[in-house]
Amino acid sequence: MINIIVFSLIGLGVLFAVARLLIGPTPADRVVSLDTFNIIVIGIIALLANLFKNSLYLDIAIVYAILAFIETIVFARYLEGRHGDC
């Protein structure tokens, strides 16, 4: 029951973030909503670990967090428009 409530709240959050990802007027808006979406997915993976009682899902969440951070930084560098130097 509690799991259904929590997953419903998170699902609404994902829905709003994806809506902004689709309608966002500038590319920066889309990258921001993608960053939010990544953090929400980390929470969903942790909840799945709790639901299935399997701690391997937490390893997936760690790797996903690292990849999401790299993705955010790469998109930010790309939006700045300086492709070569860093």
Next chain:
Amino acid sequence: MEIVSYVFMIIGGAFYLLGGLGILRMPDTFNRIQAGTKATTLGAFALLIGVGIANPDWILKVLLIIIFIAISNPIGSSALAKATYLSSELPNNLVQDDLHELLGGKKHDTN
């Protein structure tokens, strides 16, 4: 103990919902960065603490994820804010603009 973990999980889910709502409803990109990263950071903390309380064996992994999010998320949002400043039009209701002066432009005080 189960009740406490459920309370933390519901707080985390509510903050995720508020973060998504802020992403959708805020008027310009800087406000969206604020809502989308700060609210979801608190939501992730609360939800992961709830999972860690429900399963005390996993507390080390959960703390590792929490520390990583606490380090990486402000860095990411700061890089996104700078990229937004450099790439798109600024909103016309800015009160103060220090980065313009830091990047070599001349000082203009709109106060």
